[in-house]
Amino acid sequence: MSGFTRYNKILNLFSEQRSSWTVLEISDELKTPSSTIYRIVRELVLAEFLESAAGAYFRLGPAFIKFNRIINLSDPLVRAGQPFLKKLANENPIESVNVLARLYGNKVMCVADYKTPFFKNNTSYQKGKLMPLIYGATSRAIIMKIVGKSLEDLLKQETFYDDNDKDTFFKNLKNDNKKGYCKTEGQVDKGLIGFAVPINNKKLGIEASLSSIFNSSDFLPEHEPIIYANLTSYSLLIERYINQIFDDIQNYHQISS
Amino acid sequence: MSGFTRYNKILNLFSEQRSSWTVLEISDELKTPSSTIYRIVRELVLAEFLESAAGAYFRLGPAFIKFNRIINLSDPLVRAGQPFLKKLANENPIESVNVLARLYGNKVMCVADYKTPFFKNNTSYQKGKLMPLIYGATSRAIIMKIVGKSLEDLLKQETFYDDNDKDTFFKNLKNDNKKGYCKTEGQVDKGLIGFAVPINNKKLGIEASLSSIFNSSDFLPEHEPIIYANLTSYSLLIERYINQIFDDIQNYHQISS
DNA sequence: CATATTTTCTTGTATTTTGATAATTTTAGT
DNA sequence: ACTAAAATTATCAAAATACAAGAAAATATG
Secondary structure (H helix, E strand, O other), X not given: OOOOHHHHHHHOOXXXXXXXXXXXXXXXXXXXXXXXXXXXXXXHHHOOOEEEOOOOEEEEOOHHHHXXXXXXXXXXXXXXXXXXXXXXXXXXXXXXXXXXEEEXXXXXXXXXXXXXXXXXXXXOOOEOOEEOOOOOHHHHHHHOOOOHHHHHHHHOOOOOOXXXXXXXXXXXXXXHHHHOOEEEXXXXXXXXXXXXXXXXXXXXXXXXXXXXXXXXOOOOHHHHHHHHHHHHHHHHHHHXXXXXXXXXXXXXXXXXX | OOOOHHHHHHHOOOOOOOOOEEHHHXXXXXXXXXXXXXXXXXXXHHOOOEEEOOOOEEEEOOHHHHHHHHHHHHOHHHHHHHHHHHHHHXXXXXXXXXXXXXXXXXXXXXXXXXXXXXXOOOOXXXXXXXXXXXXXXXXXXXXXXXXXXXXXXXXXXXXXXXXXXXXXXXXXXXXHHHHOXXXXXXXXXXXXXXXXXXXXXOOOOEEEEEEEEEEOOOOOHHHHHHHHHHHHHHHHHHHHHHHHHHHHHHHHHHHOO
16 A cells, blocks of 8 residues: 555445544554554545544544535536526426536546425435446436547446347437436436436546436326427536636636746 | 655645656756655656646646545534534535634634525635634634643744834733634724634644624624634534544544544 | 553665656647 | 657656654543
């Protein structure tokens, strides 16, 4: 264990399920002497990436809240997408959650969302939560634009039930790509139906999706064209806005240098 | 530059004002050879703490969004305070922003907030933004519970206009402590008036405050007792809830070990 | 106050990091 | 598609530092 790994391994122990650890527990878990962990934890506390809680426990520190804010203010995808989510929601024919998601390693992560006030259910796609790559429209719309070796690498970790299952998956992906959008029902959350379109920007390396998620019980077939039209037009708006933000950043760097 | 510092120094270059850097710029700024920076940046990208943007630029990576979510779900202060902010807001006599803030090094940081739908202005206290320690009710309510050497250390970096200014500051702090709450007008944001009460938990090392912020123009003197009563009762509720959360965590660790 | 627990300190040794340079890959402009 | 420039990675010996293990100190607990 060397370099950043040594810090990252410790930080990644802190999860939703287990949010506080003692030095001894970390030491056990990582099979590393406690004197070493004490030193590393001290460094992380100094940088506010960890902080000490009661009873020799440590938890994630406020530095993450700080950096998260900077991302919200500066990430081109979040900046470009955030303002449109509410508008999209309001143009949908029924109550919805609207999600902007992106690739994160070989998972998918929501980075911005807007739920209409009276939408009762909750989607599993939540800001910062890692979601499966191959289930749900939100995820599939992202990978449907990825091809060749990149796609292969991405799917390397995924397991399919059998070859037939795998074939169906790829066939669906190709089909969705032709249609331009993806629709799934109950793959991630029972009782919810999702529609998603891809959002891409090769220059900025953005591989993302915009999706609207509804209660299956609210959804009627005649809604589909409207939903699709909204998603498509907003995805184009967002892509255009991303470019504009990119230009702004370029100009900023040119002026200040 | 050694240990975690070497990574932290780079990450801390990324700010609201300047959210993307090239390796060469970082190398210049930190007066460190670019070969070294390339190596470190690569490590941070691998861990998703940074990600590459267009034109050789790098920006903060999605790992921060992930960890931020875990904090929101698990930090005792955020968990305990978040659910009460809306209730507090609804019991206030006029439109308001309601803020839960805590110490972050020698600054103050908002960790949760709720703004009533028709509040027009915006407070500078925003989730993740570092704010001054000695201005504004939100900040002062935190330090008014800190005494002795801790307070001295905390204020070491602060500069006062003159000795008289300093004396007034300490006198006000002592006064507020006696009253049990803090009230300031226009210290941080012109046109806003803030009220704050401290939130503490020695066991968990929590030094925080709960505050309600209003438009000065909406505020009438007769509102003050209600505002004060609301803040006080909710701060007690939050403190009690923090203890309960603490017990839950204790139990969790006992059961799973 | 005594005891147990947590945390820091110490030290020689093993490992990692560093930085100058070279090699390679990627990008951007004809 | 070609080429020049820019960006990134690889190499390697010297320098820096992280490491492990136990001792010591500080802190929490009853």
